[in-house]
Amino acid sequence: MINELDFLRQLLPELHSSSAGLRIGPGDDCAAVVPTPGQETLAAADQLIAGIHFTYDTPPQLAGAKLMNRNLSDIAAMGGRPRWALLTIAANGWSSDWLLEFCRGVIAAGRRYDTELIGGDLAALPETGMAASLSIIGEAPSGQAVRRYGARPGDGLYVTGRIGNSFSSGRHLTFTPRLREGSRLRYCASAMLDISDGLLLDARRLAAASGVNLAIDLNSIPLHDDAVAPAAWSDGEDYELLFTAPGNPASHWPADLAPITKIGCVTTGCGILTDLNGNPLIMEKSGYEH
Amino acid sequence: MINELDFLRQLLPELHSSSAGLRIGPGDDCAAVVPTPGQETLAAADQLIAGIHFTYDTPPQLAGAKLMNRNLSDIAAMGGRPRWALLTIAANGWSSDWLLEFCRGVIAAGRRYDTELIGGDLAALPETGMAASLSIIGEAPSGQAVRRYGARPGDGLYVTGRIGNSFSSGRHLTFTPRLREGSRLRYCASAMLDISDGLLLDARRLAAASGVNLAIDLNSIPLHDDAVAPAAWSDGEDYELLFTAPGNPASHWPADLAPITKIGCVTTGCGILTDLNGNPLIMEKSGYEH
Numbered sequence: 351m352i353n354e355l356d357f358l359r360q361l362l363p364e365l366h367s368s369s370a371g372l373r374i375g376p377g378d379d380c381a382a383v384v385p386t387p388g389q390e391t392l393a394a395a396d397q398l399i400a401g402i403h404f405t406y407d408t409p410p411q412l413a414g415a416k417l418m419n420r421n422l423s424d425i426a427a428m429g430g431r432p433r434w435a436l437l438t439i440a441a442n443g444w445s446s447d448w449l450l451e452f453c454r455g456v457i458a459a460g461r462r463y464d465t466e467l468i469g470g471d472l473a474a475l476p477e478t479g480m481a482a483s484l485s486i487i488g489e490a491p492s493g494q495a496v497r498r499y500g501a502r503p504g505d506g507l508y509v510t511g512r513i514g515n516s517f518s519s520g521r522h523l524t525f526t527p528r529l530r531e532g533s534r535l536r537y538c539a540s541a542m543l544d545i546s547d548g549l550l551l552d553a554r555r556l557a558a559a560s561g562v563n564l565a566i567d568l569n570s571i572p573l574h575d576d577a578v579a580p581a582a583w584s585d586g587e588d589y590e591l592l593f594t595a596p597g598n599p600a601s602h603w604p605a606d607l608a609p610i611t612k613i614g615c616v617t618t619g620c621g622i623l624t625d626l627n628g629n630p631l632i633m634e635k636s637g638y639e640h
Numbered sequence: 641m642i643n644e645l646d647f648l649r650q651l652l653p654e655l656h657s658s659s660a661g662l663r664i665g666p667g668d669d670c671a672a673v674v675p676t677p678g679q680e681t682l683a684a685a686d687q688l689i690a691g692i693h694f695t696y697d698t699p700p701q702l703a704g705a706k707l708m709n710r711n712l713s714d715i716a717a718m719g720g721r722p723r724w725a726l727l728t729i730a731a732n733g734w735s736s737d738w739l740l741e742f743c744r745g746v747i748a749a750g751r752r753y754d755t756e757l758i759g760g761d762l763a764a765l766p767e768t769g770m771a772a773s774l775s776i777i778g779e780a781p782s783g784q785a786v787r788r789y790g791a792r793p794g795d796g797l798y799v800t801g802r803i804g805n806s807f808s809s810g811r812h813l814t815f816t817p818r819l820r821e822g823s824r825l826r827y828c829a830s831a832m833l834d835i836s837d838g839l840l841l842d843a844r845r846l847a848a849a850s851g852v853n854l855a856i857d858l859n860s861i862p863l864h865d866d867a868v869a870p871a872a873w874s875d876g877e878d879y880e881l882l883f884t885a886p887g888n889p890a891s892h893w894p895a896d897l898a899p900i901t902k903i904g905c906v907t908t909g910c911g912i913l914t915d916l917n918g919n920p921l922i923m924e925k926s927g928y929e930h
Contacts, residue, residue, distance in 0.1 A: 485775035
């Protein structure tokens, strides 16, 4: 069994005990951070389970980076800026070295976006396994975080980057969270989310939250070279942003950001997906429901 | 396997989508909350593992309450006020009904202290088991959260309530987080933490963090009627507050709070525990190191 105290003795010196906005760093009962005036606080939590979200031969640093990056993707989907993270791990049968490298992957991925690990917990599972949970705390200008509802008929439907075949290709371990794109979209997106469970399933969620239909041109959905439709529309783990916006957000889109592609438009309705003629899209499997 | 969407369909209506300070409630990529001006944000995370932190026959509402309450105890140990929580669950072989009741236990325990669940995640484990993780977000007046370091020679050493035999007696499931006591101690404690891993082990942590020795009168440690020394000093799961303070904090202590007992004093040193004569306390087992 891993000794939490020994583990922390190794890990704590690698964490920042002070950085901008951090008043009390890791090692106390709570961390204390100073909220930025004029900002609201964003918070979300997501998990990474060995044998489910990564295979047993995955390098620990990549697994750790994935856990951080899927949480960063949730901040991106609000148009926010990530700041802090809390990590808990429950494990049995995993070496202390593996778990340390996993934590280092989490920490390094966060620092790429000025996000510091400020607390956490390590506990034993009674049976073999490993479940990690990360909570992310971010900020956005007060009242300006982008929600899933807000899509209006007439808005265009867009996606960043390309999608499909993320798990088999290994991209689920190496994707770039769309934080820079999300920050920019805060000024023009009417509704936004990140594609974690498959484009079509997440599109349905956006439609339902906004109380509109989404008319989608399936052939315009940008796919990775190794991805094949129709599976790619539902593969999941893409971590691209799906959003609606009025006007033409692509017209002044910076060249150094992931490209955005228009794949449809918002129509009046009550939360279903249609083709461009308004006929309901019917799919056997629209996404990864877990 | 439990379907996360079905599960959320049942649970989401029981969560508050709006309450004071909550701008975006559960169901979006992130929740958004409004920090209180003049307050710093406290954050911590803790876990509850089936078969480790509760036995398999524990009523799910009690297990859920325990997870919330141990996080509330961390906020209490800073002298803070809890506000928000994020909950993740990884499970296999646990019924949807059990997990719903577990969540209800978490939610109800939080609401006793105006703490709302604002987000989370449910995932499958590949093997049988259940691990839950909760992150708590609280607030304290800027710069006033009480740390573990700060104890000064001459301060008294105190504990709230009584300790010992928490797990066998079932008190680990029903304890009251010392939030009211912690709030009051914010005005006088020089160092504070909550006793989760055993009084002597946690006292050693406070001594090490503060760079002092703690001289303890072991016979003055207040024990529950069913607790027996010396085991009680190291049993853990007490969730009482251990703190140091100058002067005599007991002299004006409100009668409606848990009583506080002086169990020793702070002396110069480098982080060890002694008896009142300054001789090092030597224990075979000083606490639950997990």
